[in-house]
Amino acid sequence: MIELKDLSKRYISKNKYGKKLRVDALKQLSLTLVSDTSYALVGESGSGKSTLARILACVERPTSGEIWFDGKNVAAMRSKALRLKRKEFQMVLQNAQSSLDPRLRIYDSIAEPIRCLTQTSRSDERKMILEIAEKVQLPEALLERFPHELSGGQQKRACIARAMSVSPKFIVFDESVTGLDVTLRKQILDLILQLNRDGRLSMFLFITHNIDVALYMADNIFVMKDGSVIEQLENAASYGDFRHDYSRMLIESLPPRSPLHR
């Protein structure tokens, strides 16, 4: 279980006259994420979704607030202790091409979290990687290639494999399918759902701006606006379950499913 208490994040930037500007990306956010459950988070650009993702993946620290995980407050941990915890949280980013090191072969990219975060012998490592590659339907022959020699979908699979290589308890997908074409998008979403069903990926948070994708991926949906969660749904099944005006606006912004509903 992950519990977020009064989480705030403030970014400070300077305008052209050198005056400080404060941006509150997260405002006193409290959430509870239960183990073995899948979650989706929707909101428009600038609502703080990615900040929350980065904090959950321990890439960034909150300005104030607590993150309770396995009885420990992760937000207050020292860097060294946090390093060990990183094994439990992984993240898959939007742009697969830019999140893979162009100089590393796919095999090494997938192996990196194992090498950095665990002590595993090379032969065990190979076994783990081959197994994970099979799970994400990435042919073994592709592992020796460089990222630019792979198609967009294969790159995405490699990113998912990398996130899963250390068997984390929790994965954050930050806009992981935005910009993919529809066929590929469905393949990747189905792959994640399949992994979830097989128990390989028991708990995840899927961040998206598309309510259709959110409904497809999870029963538990959070709607975020201006740094706060404004609506929380359990067992959401259709548009009708959303009550908040802002959620309704997001639904109305979706393009029609057929020209008859213009």
Add this chain to the structure above:
Amino acid sequence: MTELLKVSKLCIGLKPQTFPIVKNVSFALREGTSLAVVGESGSGKTITCKSIMQLLNPKTFQVSGSIRYRKTELLTMDEKGIRALCGSKIAMIVQNPMTAFDPTVKIGAQIVETLMAHQRISKRDAYASGILALQKMNLPRCEQLMDSYPYTLSGGMLQRIIIALSLIHEPDIIIADEATTSLDVKNQNMVLDELEKMKRNGIALLLVTHDFGVAAKLADNVIVMREGKIIERGTVYDIFESPREAYTKELLKASILKRGNCID
């Protein structure tokens, strides 16, 4: 309704072996109508658009067939003629608004630069008409926008500025190449509404998209491309209600996410 653009038997090959990328593509675009080109990545949609705008490097691409704007053939036109036409009468909106602007130059200066490249106009007048164009797009605080750098604005905002800029010369045709793919649903809706308004004003739209929702909202006619070929064409109602090709059906099915049918 006059026919604005007629593409016939367009073939594009990659030199030196002339590896075919676009094969025998023909379509026509009339005043005030919109045509959506749908297909997955790599099906040749963007290359087709670029060849209309004469943006393909003749050293790498072999283009044959015919692309006619009103009565003029674009493929055999000299560069001067192309410059006068493309960018003013035929405008293009590209996919990623973040990379379409020069990051080191303020929005205002880039708008002025574009205007001065296409018409004899003083800097001051160009600035004034730039502000006017932004106001027409319902953009807030236009003076301030002219004075900001691209990275300080959101993707939706930048995309609307690009549309404003493409409208300045009163084009007949707008080519929107995945214009809303990188935007969130709210901004996408705003941009689509603007495009719809332009269509009502008589501008012809060529929409390139893999999102069937965009086609459903805006298109009158649809062509489906796969591996450089047009495999199906029809009105938007035909394509959505009674698609013939298996590939079209597959694309439609993938675009509508419904729980329960996730793993067949």
